Structure formats: structure tokens, C-alpha cells
Amino acid sequence: MRRARHGGVKRGERFVRRFAGVLSVTAVLGLIATLALAPLSRPDATSPAFAAAADSPHNGDAQRVEVASDVAAPAVSHESYTAATGPQTLVAGGTNHDWAKLVLVLGEFPVTDQNVVVITQWMREENGPDNWWNRNNPLNNGNGSGGGSGLGSYATLQVGAEYAADSLRRLSFYDAIEAGLDAGAPAATTAAAIWQSPWATSHYGNGAHWSTSPVPVVEAPESAW
Incomplete structure (x- = not known):
């Protein structure tokens, strides 16, 4: 039991x-x-946030914008901008290509690839690429250099650039060159205007003595600037 x-x-x-x-x-x-079914607590009707929402003119309303059928969509602008290169930046660069750009800037010509090409070619025909800063007169310009037949000199390369720009802008002998540079024309077009001008008595053999090969970048001595 x-x-x-x-x-x-x-x-x-x-x-x-x-x-x-x-x-x-x-x-x-x-x-x-019980916790899952419990309703969420409602915001306090006396709170500032609740009052601001209730007073909103758009409370509960979907916003809609209406545009008249005769309003055309604005055209999209695709403007391009080129950063301006100051003279001091080019002087600091110190090369033959910088000097060519300096002439363009001082003459208020567009600094385009074709304009730089034709001026550096022109410099090569006048002084050669390895000694382009000779007498600080890369284009053998007689204007303001104190020497006939373009054999004068300038105090600095910057002064030489100022006189080169002045000749192209001010002297009517070079209007066709000026027009080509203003238009940013192909280098060959502006070069033909240079040959036909009285800049060189040889007229560069009407192009026969003019090389179109790329001009190497060569830096001038700092003292030349």
C-alpha cells in the first residue's frame, strides 16, 4: 500500500x-x-507640433501645379566658358608657347589652339626654336624696337609681346592677319595672310619656306622676361 x-x-x-x-x-x-494589438498612442493635441500641423492650409490636401498649355518649356543653354590666362601666369611659364599666348592676350585675340600654332610657327621662321627669345624680339618686329628691318631689341620679352600685339592691332598693313586671329581661323589660313603681308620682304617664299611641323616647347632664360 x-x-x-x-x-x-x-x-x-x-x-x-x-x-x-x-x-x-x-x-x-x-x-x-496584447502588446502587438495595442493601438499606438496618439499625439498630444495640445502639443505645438500637433497644432501647427492642424493649422496648415495644406493639411490633408495633395498639392498640384497647373501650367497653361501655351507655355513652352525654356530652352536649355549649353554655353561654354574658357578660363582667362593672365599675362603674369604666361610670363611665369616662360616658354615660346607662353609668349605666343601672351601676344594673343595683350592683343585681345582669342587664345585658340590654331592661333597659338600659327604664331609659334611664325616665331620659328623668324628666329628658330632654340633661340626664339633673341633680342627679346621673337617676331623681329621693327615697331618700337629701335632697329630697322626688325633687327632691333626690346628690354624684355613682355615688352616685345606688347609691341607685337600693337603692330597687329594698329597697323593697317596687317589687317588680314588680324582678321584671321580674331576669327580663330585655321593656322594655314592665317599663315597665308602673313606671307602676303609686308612683314617679311621675302614673304617666306609664299609659304615655301614655312614649316608646319609641330613647334617644340622651349623655355627662355628667366632674365629675358
Whole structure:
């Protein structure tokens, strides 16, 4: 009898423990369900943010913009801009290509690739590329240099550039050259105007003595500037 009673007690204890475990799980699941179904708290109607939203003229309304059918879309502008190169920047560069650009800048000509090409070619025909700064007069310009037949000299290369630009702009003998540079014409077009002008009595053999090969970049001594 004792043995049977002892077994019954154990079975009763096991039942109680299982029932308690089921109740615990059920309670946790019920708490989670309650939290999931609980409504979100509404904003305080007395708060400034709530009042500002309520007073907005667009509260609850979708905004719409209407454009008249006869209004054309504006044209898109595709303007291009070229950064201006100052004389001091070119002087600091110190090369024959910089001097050619300096003449263009001082003469208010467009600094285009073709304009730089034709002026550096012109410089090569006058003094050669390796000594282009000779007498600080790369184009052998007689204007303001104090020497006939373009054999005069200038105090600096910058002064020489100023006089070269002045000759091209001011003297009517060189109007065709001026027009070619103003238009940024192909180098060959402006070169032909140079041959036909009285700049050189030889007229460069009407182009026969004019090389169109690329002119190497050569730096002048700092003292020349």
C-alpha cells in the first residue's frame, strides 16, 4: 500500500509541474499578443507640433501645379566658358608657347589652339626654336624696337609681346592677319595672310619656306622676361 501511494504522489507532482509550465507559456504568449494589438498612442493635441500641423492650409490636401498649355518649356543653354590666362601666369611659364599666348592676350585675340600654332610657327621662321627669345624680339618686329628691318631689341620679352600685339592691332598693313586671329581661323589660313603681308620682304617664299611641323616647347632664360 505504501508503495502504491508513493507512486501516485509522484505522478501527481509531475502533472502539477507540467500544468504550471503550460500556464507560464500561455501567459507569455498572451502578453506578446496584447502588446502587438495595442493601438499606438496618439499625439498630444495640445502639443505645438500637433497644432501647427492642424493649422496648415495644406493639411490633408495633395498639392498640384497647373501650367497653361501655351507655355513652352525654356530652352536649355549649353554655353561654354574658357578660363582667362593672365599675362603674369604666361610670363611665369616662360616658354615660346607662353609668349605666343601672351601676344594673343595683350592683343585681345582669342587664345585658340590654331592661333597659338600659327604664331609659334611664325616665331620659328623668324628666329628658330632654340633661340626664339633673341633680342627679346621673337617676331623681329621693327615697331618700337629701335632697329630697322626688325633687327632691333626690346628690354624684355613682355615688352616685345606688347609691341607685337600693337603692330597687329594698329597697323593697317596687317589687317588680314588680324582678321584671321580674331576669327580663330585655321593656322594655314592665317599663315597665308602673313606671307602676303609686308612683314617679311621675302614673304617666306609664299609659304615655301614655312614649316608646319609641330613647334617644340622651349623655355627662355628667366632674365629675358
